[in-house]
Structures are given as structure tokens and as C-alpha cells.
Amino acid sequence: MNHAALKSILAAGLLAACAIVLAGCRAAATPPTGPAPSGTAAPAASQPAASPTPAATQTAEPRSLVICLGQEPSTLYPYGQASLTQWSVLDAVYPGPIVSKNYTLQPVILQKIPSLADKDAVIQPVDVKPGDTIVDAGGNVVSLAKGVRVNPSGCTGTACGIPYDGQSPLKLDQMVVTFKLLPGLTWSDGQPLTASDSVYSSRLAADPSTPVSKYKVARTEKYVASDALTTVWTGVPGFIDPDYATNFWLPLPEHAWKGISPADLLTKDVSSQKPIGWGPYVIDRWVKGDHIDLRKNPYYAGAKDGLPKFDQLVFRFLGTNSIANVNALKSKECDIVDQTAHLEDQLPLLSQLSNAKQIQVNYAYGPEWEHLDFGIKPASYDNGYDPGKNDRPDFFGDVRTRQAFAYCLDRQAVVDQLLLKHSAVPDTFLPPGHPLLDPNVAHYAYDPAQGAKLLDEVGWKDTDNNPATPRVAKGVKGVPDGTPFVVQYATTQAGLRTDAANLLIASLAGCGIQVKLNAVTPGELFAPGPGGMLFGRNFDLAAFSWEVGQRPACFLYTSSRIPDAANQWVGENISGYSSQAFDQACQTSMAALPGQPGYTQAQAKAQELFSQDLPVIPVYMVPRVDAAQPDVCGLTLDPSARSEFDNIAQLDMGAGCKK
Numbered sequence: 202m203n204h205a206a207l208k209s210i211l212a213a214g215l216l217a218a219c220a221i222v223l224a225g226c227r228a229a230a231t232p233p234t235g236p237a238p239s240g241t242a243a244p245a246a247s248q249p250a251a252s253p254t255p256a257a258t259q260t261a262e263p264r265s266l267v268i269c270l271g272q273e274p275s276t277l278y279p280y281g282q283a284s285l286t287q288w289s290v291l292d293a294v295y296p297g298p299i300v301s302k303n304y305t306l307q308p309v310i311l312q313k314i315p316s317l318a319d320k321d322a323v324i325q326p327v328d329v330k331p332g333d334t335i336v337d338a339g340g341n342v343v344s345l346a347k348g349v350r351v352n353p354s355g356c357t358g359t360a361c362g363i364p365y366d367g368q369s370p371l372k373l374d375q376m377v378v379t380f381k382l383l384p385g386l387t388w389s390d391g392q393p394l395t396a397s398d399s400v401y402s403s404r405l406a407a408d409p410s411t412p413v414s415k416y417k418v419a420r421t422e423k424y425v426a427s428d429a430l431t432t433v434w435t436g437v438p439g440f441i442d443p444d445y446a447t448n449f450w451l452p453l454p455e456h457a458w459k460g461i462s463p464a465d466l467l468t469k470d471v472s473s474q475k476p477i478g479w480g481p482y483v484i485d486r487w488v489k490g491d492h493i494d495l496r497k498n499p500y501y502a503g504a505k506d507g508l509p510k511f512d513q514l515v516f517r518f519l520g521t522n523s524i525a526n527v528n529a530l531k532s533k534e535c536d537i538v539d540q541t542a543h544l545e546d547q548l549p550l551l552s553q554l555s556n557a558k559q560i561q562v563n564y565a566y567g568p569e570w571e572h573l574d575f576g577i578k579p580a581s582y583d584n585g586y587d588p589g590k591n592d593r594p595d596f597f598g599d600v601r602t603r604q605a606f607a608y609c610l611d612r613q614a615v616v617d618q619l620l621l622k623h624s625a626v627p628d629t630f631l632p633p634g635h636p637l638l639d640p641n642v643a644h645y646a647y648d649p650a651q652g653a654k655l656l657d658e659v660g661w662k663d664t665d666n667n668p669a670t671p672r673v674a675k676g677v678k679g680v681p682d683g684t685p686f687v688v689q690y691a692t693t694q695a696g697l698r699t700d701a702a703n704l705l706i707a708s709l710a711g712c713g714i715q716v717k718l719n720a721v722t723p724g725e726l727f728a729p730g731p732g733g734m735l736f737g738r739n740f741d742l743a744a745f746s747w748e749v750g751q752r753p754a755c756f757l758y759t760s761s762r763i764p765d766a767a768n769q770w771v772g773e774n775i776s777g778y779s780s781q782a783f784d785q786a787c788q789t790s791m792a793a794l795p796g797q798p799g800y801t802q803a804q805a806k807a808q809e810l811f812s813q814d815l816p817v818i819p820v821y822m823v824p825r826v827d828a829a830q831p832d833v834c835g836l837t838l839d840p841s842a843r844s845e846f847d848n849i850a851q852l853d854m855g856a857g858c859k860k
Contacts, residue, residue: 263512266852269529271541273490273518278466278473279451280411285844286541290516292846293495294389294478298399298449301841304635306446310394310479312381314446317796321379322445326354326372329438334422335373336439338362342419345371351439357792373438375422380449382430387500388454389477396426398452401459406450408463417448424450443794452479481509481850492517501850509850510858523547530560530828536854537829537836540845544826546696548621551828561829564623566822567632567840569746571698573610573690573705574817575603578777580731580738583765588681595679596688596741601655603815607645608652611708612820615701620824627819629808631753632840639805642812652712661686663713671715687715688741691734694720698744701820716742730770738764738777746823747773755787755807758816778816786810834858 274287279295281287297309306314315321329335329345337343338350345351347367354372356362365371386394405411407418420440426432434448442448454477458466466472475484481503482495495514503509517535519526523546529535531554538544544551544562555562575597586592597603612626628645631638653663660677671687674680690706692698699720706716721734726745730737735745747757756762760779764772790803827845829836833854838845846852 264510265513265515266511266536266854267515267517267534268537268539268846269517269519269526269535269542270539271519271521271526271543276467276473277476277484277487279453279476280405280413281467281473282412286539289539289541289844289846290484290493290495291476291478292480292844293482293514293849294476294480294484295451296478296480296847296850298451299447300843300847302839304637304841310383310386310452311449312383315378315380316446317794321381323377324374324441325377327375327438329371329373331367334437336420336437338439340440342437357441357789374441375438376434376436376440376442376445378434378445378448380432380434383502384430386479386502388457388479389483389498389500390454390457391500392454392456393429394452394479395429396432397429398455399432399450400424400426401455402450402453405453405463405466410462410464410467412467417442421448424448441792441794443791446795482514490518503850510853514849524550527551527554527828530830533830536833537852538827540825540827540838542827544828545620545824548623548824548826551826552621555828558831561831561833561836563827563829563836563838563845565825565838565840566624567825568748569823570627570630570632570748571701571744571746571820571823572817573606573820574735574740574743574745574776575606575778575815576738576740576742576776577603577816578738578763578779579740580765580777582777586679588679593741594674594681594684596686598679599659599677600814601659602661603818604645605652605655605659605712606709606714607815607818608648608655609709609712609714610705610818610820611647612705612818613647614704614708616821618704619697619700620821623826624821624824626821629753629812629819630747630755630757631808632822637753637801637804639808641805642808644812645818647708649708649711656686656712656714661713668711668713670713672713685715686713687717689719690716690742690744691719691721691726691740692744693723693726702744705820730764731766733770735775736764736770736772738775740775743775744820753790753804753807755783755790755811758811759784759787774816776816778814780810780814783807783810783814830854832856832858 270286270289272286274284274290275282277287277291279291298311299314300307300309308314331345333345335343335345335351338352343349345365347365349365350362351365351371351373352362354374382396388394403424406413420437422435422437424432424434432449436442457477458472461469461472474487481498481501483498485494485496487493493516497509497512501508519529519542521543523543526538526542526544527547527550530538551562554560577597579593581592586595588594616622616624616626625633627633628642656672660675661672662675663672671685673686674684675682690702692702699718702718706718709716726734728734728736734740735743747754757773758778759774762772762774763777763779764770764775786807790807793800793803825838825840827836827838833852835848835852836845837848
């Protein structure tokens with residue numbers, strides 16, 4: 202169905218549908234999959250005033266916006282199978298309760314983000330006794346007993362932890378966080394939205410049949426509604442949560458779903474196909490395999506300000522053929538093509554069309570970052586390194602060798618040539634522009650002369666003065682003399698990855714390092730240990746991506762996260778990097794809370810050690826791209842946001858809209 206036909210059909214049906222009472226409020230952040238109330242939720246103390254009267258039926262010609270997605274969501278139930286396209290749609294229905302802008306939290310349907318400074322988040326000492334549920338010094342939920350290592354009240358980090366003697370009085374710290382909803386919110390059926398709807402959502406998240414993480418659930422002592430607008434989250438004693446400000450569950454409509462079991466909510470149409478919300482739009486119908494229709498919500502809180510700008514909204518499902526998706530925009534079948542449509546595969550074409558003002562293109566990068574990991578300590582070294590038993594030479598044990606790689610890799614060429622400068626080379630596990638990025642970390646610009654100097658210092662010698670042949674070892678610790686510097690580079694067969702690999706391999710050759718590309722399927726690369734390449738720690742070099750969150754993920758490189766036989770090969774630190782100084786710095790940064798003295802400094806210390814030791818080399822931030830008709834305005838692409846449509850009520854198009 203083409204764009205004009207869709208708009209015609211939607212216009213014909215709108216006026217009849219406008220009298221139907223439906224949905225609610227404003228913008229978005231991924232719902233915590235968190236607390237399970239161990240106590241009973243307090244009943245709401247009062248109810249808001251009577252529901253507002255819906256906005257008057259419009260008589261002007263309806264306006265519609267067609268957004269094209271790269272794939273069809275599998276469900277619209279927030280606790281169902283999550284995907285980026287699911288939240289592209291749900292941002293029109295469930296905006297908020299919190300959004301992220303440039304990795305900074307902002308409230309949407311809450312009055313504010315709780316903070317320690319404002320005292321709506323507090324840490325208080327509580328008495329605990331044997332048998333009580335606590336969080337131990339290692340972050341595990343356990344029953345308090347003799348020998349359990351705990352952090353007594355006032356203790357942060359690991360140095361002050363003690364084993365419990367089983368009988369002495371003990372106080373642990375406990376977090377209590379208060380959240381307040383904006384007044385006057387309503388569901389799309391006109392019913393009041395209250396704090397008890399968030400408590401109901403927490404119970405759904407805690408149910409065993411709901412397929413979401415139970416991490417926060419297990420670390421919640423209780424989550425209650427103290428009045429119609431207020432919820433209070435109380436953590437399990439010993440759990441000091443750096444992400445405490447997000448421990449508000451996305452409200453779900455208890456009045457509409459209370460007779461349906463959590464298991465059935467996964468498949469019921471009322472929850473998975475047409476869930477009601479408080480946002481600017483209401484789901485009208487889902488035509489499987491083709492599109493989802495939404496219409497303006499007359500109860501939306503922004504209606505008094507003329508929001509949303511469109512009467513009808515259509516989400517079409519395009520598929521992942523990037524050329525076809527660009528053509529759908531050129532032919533005006535779509536007003537917007539979102540970031541799931543793989544437009545990053547067509548950067549030259551997009552640039553050409555944008556320069557000709559046929560389309561507009563938005564670029565961002567992150568939160569994913571591509572990195573090249575060193576096999577510092579292969580699994581075969583776990584019982585001791587022994588070259589006599591065919592252990593691979595210890596190519597990367599000397600930090601100077603890893604630093605030499607950073608100088609010899611022309612990462613900027615990847616950004617300039619392959620990504621047309623729509624990305625950046627990060628220095629750490631945080632992207633440029635992140636509010637917690639330490640500006641003092643070590644920076645390694647492309648400098649093959651400096652790289653060659655370091656290799657010489659380590660003992661990798663260019664014995665024949667021929668850059669076309671690899672250097673050989675002469676006095677390199679852990680490497681037999683005469684060993685040529687020849688290693689394997691493993692990555693997936695994705696076009697960008699292999700193109701980037703070839704550029705990087707060529708630049709390494711200029712330093713006398715010979716690298717052979719080994720492009721495999723994702724299944725081969727990410728196979729579990731002990732047989733898997735990455736998680737079995739059986740590789741030389743490997744390139745893939747992690748995703749950046751609100752807080753620096755230094756834990757990815759701590760010793761406890763090395764996959765090995767003892768932990769059933771579960772862990773992200775596939776390089777085998779282990780540093781007591783880094784572990785301590787990371788643990789300190791993870792224990793620090795936003796708003797506390799020393800928080801920023803703790804984050805900086807972990808980044809500085811990472812940039813010096815280089816267990817991996819950051820290569821580039823993964824680009825994100827969306828595109829739209831030239832006269833669309835208000836569309837932004839924030840890499841830290843749940844989708845690019847968290848401001849969907851403000852989107853507009855036409856000659857009169859403000860860019």
C-alpha cells in the first residue's frame with residue numbers, strides 16, 4: 202500500500218473514531234525490570250479529580266505521519282520480547298516515565314529525578330539478624346549467616362568488608378527512594394493513572410512467568426504506593442544501587458488487566474496488540490506483516506498545547522534491504538525511515554540525496570562501540586604458560602605491545618573512509634561527549650613511528666629492514682626467539698567489520714605486524730566456552746561491539762569477569778586481562794553513587810587505568826542513521842535514548858513547522 206493510499210484510508214476513518222475515549226501523557230526511558238514487592242502495596246490514599254473531558258472532535262482535514270521501521274515488532278507488551286522497533290511504537294503510547302538525553306536522565310511523567318542531594322533518595326542504617334535476606338559484599342542476595350562477607354553500615358568498596366561472626370549485632374545500609382508522579386495523568390480510557398499502577402507493574406515484572414530480568418526484583422525489599430502520586434522503593438539491606446533513580450516501574454493499567462494472569466498478558470490482544478497508555482497516540486489496529494495504525498489520544502496531557510501535531514500515525518514495516526528503504530523515502534511512501542532500517546549501509550547515497558535536499562539525514566553514534574580485543578591470556582595459560590606444550594606465544598602480555606598496536610592502527614581511516622566521518626574514535630569504554638568521560642585518559646593517535654619504537658623496546662625486531670615481512674622476537678618475554686609476529690584477526694562476516702579489518706590489517710603491516718583475517722559467522726565467534734573462540738578465550742585478536750549504558754561499564758574488564766572453567770565460561774572479559782589496581786578502581790567506581798563526593802573522580806580513575814593498560818583497543822563508535830522528508834521537523838537522534846521517537850508528540854512537517 203502506498204503512502205497516499207494509507208493517508209486516504211486513515212483520513213476516512215478518523216472522524217468516526219475521534220469520539221472514542223483513549224490514552225495519555227509524554228516521553229520515555231526503558232522500564233526498569235526491577236523490584237519485586239516483598240511487602241504489600243499500600244492502597245492509594247486518594248484519587249485524582251474526575252477525568253478530564255476529551256478534546257473536541259476535529260473537523261479539519263486529518264493530518265497523518267508515516268514512519269517506516271526496519272522490522273515488525275513481535276509484541277507491544279512492555280514485558281514481552283523487547284526490540285528497538287517495539288519501543289519506537291511504544292514511545293507513542295508509553296512516553297517515559299524517564300528518558301535519557303545525552304546519557305542524562307530526565308523525568309517525563311515524574312515530577313523530578315530523585316537524588317541524594319534532594320533527600321528523596323536516602324541511605325539509612327538498619328539492623329539485620331541471622332536468617333534475614335541481605336546483599337553481601339559481593340553483591341549477591343543471600344541469607345545472613347556466619348561467614349557471609351558483608352559491608353557494615355558506612356562501608357563502601359571491598360577493603361572494609363568483614364565476615365559475619367553469626368551473633369554480633371549488625372547494621373547494614375539500606376536505600377529508600379521516593380518517586381512522585383505528575384498530577385492529573387489519565388489512561389487512554391479516561392481512568393486516572395496512579396502510583397498503584399506502577400506497583401502493579403512491579404508485581405508483573407516479579408512474576409516467574411514474565412520473561413524479564415529479576416536482578417532488581419531480587420534486590421527490592423518492598424515497593425509501595427504511599428498515596429495516589431507517590432511510590433517508595435526500599436532496597437534489600439546491603440544493596441546500594443548506583444541506578445536508584447530508575448527504580449520506578451513503568452505504570453501498567455491494573456484496572457484494565459487485573460483479571461488477566463501475568464502469563465496470559467504475554468499473548469492477550471489487550472496487552473500485546475493494543476495496550477492502552479497515557480501518550481499522545483492510541484493504537485487503533487495492527488495489520489500483521491504490514492503496518493500499525495494509531496490515532497490522536499484526546500486525553501493526552503499535551504492536548505491543551507496542540508500536541509501531538511498529527512491526527513494519525515502509521516508505523517510501516519519495511520525490512521532490512523537498505524537500498525529499498527532509501528527508495529521508499531525517495532518515493533514518499535515514508536515520511537521517516539528509522540534507525541532500524543540499516544541506512545548506515547548507504548552512507549554515500551544518503552549524503553548525495555541530502556546534499557541535493559531530496560531528504561534530510563540525522564547521524565549519531567553509539568551507544569555501541571566496536572573494539573579490538575587482545576587475547577592476553579588464552580585459556581590454555583590457566584594451568585601455566587608452557588611453550589613446550591604448544592601454548593601460543595605470549596604476544597600481548599607486555600603492555601607496551603598493546604600500546605604499540607594502538608599507535609599502529611589507523612582507526613581514523615575507518616571513520617573517515619568507511620563511515621564518512623559520521624562516527625568517532627573513542628579513547629575508553631565511553632564515547633566522546635559522555636558526561637562521565639575523563640578528558641585526561643591516554644590518547645593514541647595514529648603514529649606508526651611511535652608504535653615501531655615501542656615494538657623495538659619490547660624485542661620485536663625488524664631484522665631485514667623490510668616492512669613487507671613480519672618482525673621477529675629477540676628477547677621478548679614469553680616468546681621464543683625467532684618467532685615471527687604473525688597473528689589472526691577474528692570477526693564476523695558483516696561487510697563493515699571486514700572492510701574495517703582490512704584497513705586496520707594494512708596499517709599494522711606498516712609496523713611489521715602480519716595479521717590474517719578470519720571472518721566467521723556470529724555463531725562461531727560467540728560460541729560458548731570452552732570450545733568457543735571468544736568465550737573459550739581461544740583467539741589472538743577479535744573485533745566486536747559492546748553497548749554503553751548510563752554508567753561506565755568497567756566491570757567488563759575485571760578479573761572476576763574472565764570466563765573460565767570455574768565459572769562455567771560465563772563472563773565478558775574474554776581477553777583474560779587481570780589487574781588488581783584496575784579491579785579496585787572499578788569496584789570503587791561501581792560502588793560510588795551519583796551525587797556523592799568523589800563520584801566523578803572514581804569513574805575517571807578506572808578509565809585512566811583502562812587507557813594505560815589497553816586490554817582492548819576502542820576502534821569506532823557504531824553509527825546510527827535515520828532519514829526523513831525534507832520538511833519534517835523535530836526529529837532528533839540521541840544515542841542514549843530508547844528510540845528516536847521519545848518526542849513524537851512534537852514532530853511536525855510542512856512549510857510552517859520549526860526546524
